[in-house]
Amino acid sequence: MDKHDVLTVTQVSERSGFAPSALRFYEERGLISASRSPGGRRRYERSVLRRLAFIRAAANVGLTLDEIRDELDRLPSHRTPTKADWTRISQHWRTRLDEQISALRALRDGLDSCIGCGCLSLRTCGVANPGDTAATSERAPGATRLPAALRRPHGLG
């Protein structure tokens, strides 16, 4: 590999906007990979920049780290997303964003009845119990009461 095709941690950090610690974290989680120089320093292929741009875009849409890794793993040979890949994936994400927007609108509309109330009743409050999920869920701690489109079990690290 030509030495101009590999980037140091500092170069990747400057060009991608991700801190070196984030790069290490993504490597540990299997989202990106690095080789090692003879001195043991991380070296990245230039294509990692596109992969990091994909990770940022996915995080902005609300995907969890596991979901981002699943998307990347679905690519042939775990390669960097091409324009065609991106077109297909972004269409799917648009649907996901539409669902999240609808769920947020419903939550916002439910909030109207909370103004001046303060009951936070699991029976009647449309925000504390949107869609009356408390009545239908056997175990309903915390985020499981959110509409499915708004649940994020694992945040982006």
Ligand code: FES
């Ligand atoms: S706080 Fe009473 S309806 Fe939401």
